[in-house]
Amino acid sequence: MDPTAGQGPLGGVEHADVLMADGLVTAVGRGLPTPPGTQVIDAAGKLVMPGFVDVHTHLWQSSMRGGCADRDLFGWLAACNRTTFSRITPADMYRFVRLGALDSVQSGVTTLVDWVDALPYDTTVQYVRALTDTRVRFAYAMFQDERGTPLIARTKRELIDPLPLASAQVATHAARPLQGLNRLHWEIARDLGVMLNSHVLERGEQHADDPVRVLTDIGALGPRLLMNHAVHLTDDELAAVAAHDVRVAHCPLSNMRLASGIMRLPDLARRGVKVGLGQDGGTNDTSDVFALMKAAIGLQRARALDPAVFPQVHDVLRIATIGGAEAIGMADRIGSLAPGKCADVIVIDPAALNFAPRFDWVNQVVFNGRPENVHAVFVGGRPLKLGGRLVGVEPDRVVREAEAAAARLRATT
Numbered sequence: 001m002d003p004t005a006g007q008g009p010l011g012g013v014e015h016a017d018v019l020m021a022d023g024l025v026t027a028v029g030r031g032l033p034t035p036p037g038t039q040v041i042d043a044a045g046k047l048v049m050p051g052f053v054d055v056h057t058h059l060w061q062s063s064m065r066g067g068c069a070d071r072d073l074f075g076w077l078a079a080c081n082r083t084t085f086s087r088i089t090p091a092d093m094y095r096f097v098r099l100g101a102l103d104s105v106q107s108g109v110t111t112l113v114d115w116v117d118a119l120p121y122d123t124t125v126q127y128v129r130a131l132t133d134t135r136v137r138f139a140y141a142m143f144q145d146e147r148g149t150p151l152i153a154r155t156k157r158e159l160i161d162p163l164p165l166a167s168a169q170v171a172t173h174a175a176r177p178l179q180g181l182n183r184l185h186w187e188i189a190r191d192l193g194v195m196l197n198s199h200v201l202e203r204g205e206q207h208a209d210d211p212v213r214v215l216t217d218i219g220a221l222g223p224r225l226l227m228n229h230a231v232h233l234t235d236d237e238l239a240a241v242a243a244h245d246v247r248v249a250h251c252p253l254s255n256m257r258l259a260s261g262i263m264r265l266p267d268l269a270r271r272g273v274k275v276g277l278g279q280d281g282g283t284n285d286t287s288d289v290f291a292l293m294k295a296a297i298g299l300q301r302a303r304a305l306d307p308a309v310f311p312q313v314h315d316v317l318r319i320a321t322i323g324g325a326e327a328i329g330m331a332d333r334i335g336s337l338a339p340g341k342c343a344d345v346i347v348i349d350p351a352a353l354n355f356a357p358r359f360d361w362v363n364q365v366v367f368n369g370r371p372e373n374v375h376a377v378f379v380g381g382r383p384l385k386l387g388g389r390l391v392g393v394e395p396d397r398v399v400r401e402a403e404a405a406a407a408r409l410r411a412t413t
């Protein structure tokens, strides 16, 4: 993902070694010497690339996979989301987040941004613990109503800051009736030096709430603002997003499932807007970055009737890695395999019924890849998946516990 380090638009290198030490990539190249004490993992014939960056998800929504399948956003929010979230106990929140986080890791996600609605502190403790136990790198975006806003700084200080893999964001939902709260959230984000993370114009009807104008009025338009979805931007709004270097999360599978529309990704790219890809939690039902990338390409082609439309394969691979890192202000640390960056690395094994034979490996990552082709996953140099299996995890037990939690949840409906 660094064109200056290799061939083609993605900077590919054949038959190369990746040397990792102390949680960082220290060298990439052919025939690297092996320092004493180094553990060697033979990846011959395999594809080594930076881990995927999921810039928008809600992991707790694994609690309602498959739910409200015939609803749009508003129907899904009313019948599935709102009726579920507040009833999850702290202990069961751990089980759902753990399930979703492990599913993300097994599909090759090494960094994720979780937008979390207002929770009491004891549930937040369990949410963060599930992410920490999974050892994935994450940004924890917290929403609180006015009374709960002191919890944002407290959570950052007590739960997030001590964790080497974690960072904080402030979550909001920009809308004219919430303008006072949106302003408060922006002030807290500025005080804490973190990003503001808002859902924006997922549905066209939300123009009634004028979210882009609200974000403009409170002074939040800028590189410290991440907009999720942004499907229904007008020309003027799109120009403002580009002019202020606002960051955008594209969630094509969620937008398809909820009949929300097709984001103007080619227009955003033409104006140089930094965009990442997001799974968006339960509306996508599963973590599959390969399906996400394919959808990001396919939606634009289906609309434009033009296979040359943005994004091309190399564009979408970039968006899913270094592009996502840029969108969340972490490109100096993650998103490519370059010396000095975090050793967040995945290994894909193309020797599979759905992947071989070789034609163009880069194209095949996007068009043929599936989570089960992810052979190994490293975050900060630590192996989370090796030989196609999660390390130190009993998936059967995680599933059993999530199943029991779901049964308890349904019993209280």
Ligand SMILES: [Zn+2]
Pocket (backbone or CB within 6 Å): 056, 057, 058, 115, 199, 228, 280
């Ligand atoms: Zn969302």
